[in-house]
Amino acid sequence: MLLSLDIRDMLLIDRLELDFRPGLNVLTGETGAGKSILLDCLGFVLGWRGRADLVRSGAEQGEVVAEFALSPDHPARAILTESGFGAGDTLLLRRVNGLDGRKTAWINDRRASGEVLRALSEVLVELHGQQDDKGLLNPRNHRAFLDAFAGLEAELTRTRADWAALRKARKAQSEAQAWMDELTAEEEFLRHAVAELDALDPQPDEEAALDSQRRLMQQGERLRQDLARAHQALSGEGAERLIADALRWLEDAAEALEDRLDPPLAALGRVMDDLADATRGIEDAIESVEFSPGALEATEERLFAMRGLARKHGVLADELHSLGDSLRARLALIDGGSDDLTRLADGVAAAEARYDASAAKLTAARAAAAEHLDAAMQAELVPLRMDRAQFTTRLTPADPGPDGRDAVQFVVRTNPGAPAGALDRIASGGELSRFLLALKVCLARGNGGQTMIFDEIDRGVGGATADAVGRRLQALAAGGQVLVVTHSPQVAALGAHHWRVEKRVRGEQTLSQVVPLSADERIEEIARMLAGDSITEAARAAARALLPEGAAPRI
Known part of the structure; x- marks a missing residue:
């Protein structure tokens, strides 16, 4: 107020x-x-x-x-x-x-x-x-x-909630369909890429192992020669024979020198044992650098294949394994996407049914209310000297929305037989x-x-x-x-x-x-409104008559 x-x-x-x-x-x-x-x-x-x-x-x-x-x-x-x-x-x-x-x-x-x-x-x-x-x-x-x-506040609240739910369901369906369309557009690429990756089957950290093995193979001949020389230097024709001769000579002299030669003999015994260990280790190393003629070629082919595939997909070679998992997951989405779209379509259909029911109920309530409003208007127009006029609340279908799917317009007909139209176009001032x-x-x-x-x-x-x-x-x-x-x-x-x-x-x-205005001033003002500039006693009397009892002073 x-x-x-x-x-x-x-x-x-x-x-x-x-x-x-x-x-x-x-x-x-x-x-x-x-x-x-x-x-x-x-x-x-x-x-x-x-x-x-x-x-x-x-x-x-x-x-x-x-x-x-x-x-x-x-x-x-x-x-x-x-x-x-x-x-x-x-x-x-x-x-x-x-x-x-x-x-x-x-x-x-x-x-x-x-x-x-x-x-x-x-x-x-x-x-x-x-x-x-x-x-x-x-x-x-x-x-x-x-x-x-x-x-209709409750009905409107229900319809608006159902409309919001319908829009949400349609949005989810649209987004899922767009995502499926995007995935489907690259399905051929995905299947080809997954097939390549499955055929190669790259493993985590495999590139580093292959690169190390390749470098080893590339140096294999030189390594074998060096190992063979070392083996020859330590074996029976080399250090091993010389130390054996020294032991034999020292053992012959040990009887004459009593225990003086025991420490050297013990040390040389230990040297012979270590020498045997070293010789066996060299022999194992020689075996490790023995490669078949095609091994280097095979290793290089696999290493280059991994690096080429990594460049193709814009990832590191060590990331190929996880890339395969990701692409296979995208393929699984395509394969299972139809089920998701079906579920979302069912959700949209259910939301549409709920909205249709709410909107239909709202339409029915509006139609009933329109009849009541028209009857109430006719009752109000009679004392206003417009008993021949007709007021109609017109309901027509409209695009669905949060407030239902009805358009409402108040139209009037001022005289029987006259066309009905909008209030401001049909009625005079x-x-x-x-x-x-x-x-x-x-x-x-x-x-x-x-x-x-x-x-x-x-x-x-x-x-x-x-x-x-x-x-x-x-x-x-x-x-x-x-x-x-x-x-x-x-x-x-x-x-x-x-x-x-x-x-x-x-x-x-x-x-x-x-x-x-006071009570007396109201009489004067209403008399002026009745009579104009020249206020007469008759106009004042008429003014008093218009005023409700108690609103004007008695004379």
């Missing part, structure tokens, strides 16, 4: 402080007095895009402050929390407009963007008028209005106002704490029709807040609170001001 509006140096207003109240608040005044200025200023502080020249002539900047009361469950609280602002029981909006056109906004004394203001305005204020192109007249909003009228008011009355199921504003929605009607308009506005205001800018005395008389907008000349400046 709008608690107050403080305006400084905006358009024709130098300083204005207004305190609004619950119920029906009416603003009246002569044409051109500045009633629309109040709406311009309110729209400015709410971030609406409008006229740029808002700063009052002679002022450096204009400023508007609006204070709203927030109920515990007001939807503005969620917006404030999401945007990083605290949410108390009251909300203070302030916006400044400089002469250079720069606009600065604050929410509860913290800087805020116009985007956040506009998001808040959607849940704080609802504007209706003959130029209402964002609300009831916009067919894009009609489905949401019908759903709110029918109370006065008819349009009454259609909008009747529709708003029917759709009102608690407005979430919004302040509803009707800008001359009663234009073009009078007498009993104007009284019916006023009574419906009064009903809408029960338990909430409605602001009405009106030229109708019947509507003004039904207001719980009444302000008059007037122009005054101060020096060389023309200024607008808003004056709260």
Whole structure:
């Protein structure tokens, strides 16, 4: 609910402080007095895009402050929390407009963007008028209005969840199919590469072993010659024979020298044993470098084959073994991919069935609600002197989406036999106002704490029709807040609170001001609205008659 509006140096207003109240608040005044200025200023502080020249002539900047009361469950609280602002029981909006056109906004004394203001305005204020192109007249909003009228929150939640699940299932299927298409496109390459790798069967660390063996083979002849010479030098014709001769000679002399030769003889015995070990080791080495004529060629062929295959795949030779495992795994995906695609297709089909069921249930509920809304509208149009008009909620198939697969449009026929069409194309100005008011009355199921504003929605009607308009506005205001800018005395008389907008000349400046009216002043204002500039006693009497009992002083 709008608690107050403080305006400084905006358009024709130098300083204005207004305190609004619950119920029906009416603003009246002569044409051109500045009633629309109040709406311009309110729209400015709410971030609406409008006229740029808002700063009052002679002022450096204009400023508007609006204070709203927030109920515990007001939807503005969620917006404030999401945007990083605290949410108390009251909300203070302030916006400044400089002469250079720069606009600065604050929410509860913290800087805020116009985007956040506009998001808040959607849940704080609802504007209706003959130029209402964002609300009831916009067919894009009609489905949401019908759903709110029918109370389809649970059905919408279910349908949106099923739609999200369907999109997720379709996305998974699409991604899997794209992956399978990619794998299938390289299937021939994969199978050829795996066959090559399987034929070669490279082992981990095999390249290093082959390279070492190849170098050994390449040096084999020279190594065999060196080993043979060493063997000959140590064997029976070499060191072994000489040491044996020395032992024999020393043994012959040992008897004469008693034990003096025992240490040399023992040392030479050990040398003979070590020499035998060395000879056997050389013989083993000679055997290890004995290769068949084709062994070197075979080793080189395998080593070069591994290196060539590694270059082909852009990996190291030691990585060929793991590459084979990876390529075989990709082939396994292709071989098993059809099963995965079948499973995903089944998931999509199940998700489609759930969504179809939810959407069908939503369509049926909307069709039933449309009939109820049409009947309610016909009942509302009768007292508004439009009993010959016909209102129809038209449902047509639409592309599936999170809110179902229905398009909804409100169409009217103003006279029997006339073609039906969109509200703003078929109805005249006065008819349009009454259609909008009747529709708003029917759709009102608690407005979430919004302040509803009707800008001359009663234009073009009078007498009993104007009284019916006023009574419906009064009903809408029960338990909430409605602001009405009106030229109708019947509507003004039904207001719980009444302000008059007037122009005054101060020096060389023309200024607008808003004056709260007492009971006597209300009589004068309503009499002026009835009689014009020349207010008569008859007009005052008529004004008293219009005012509800207790709203006007008795005479």
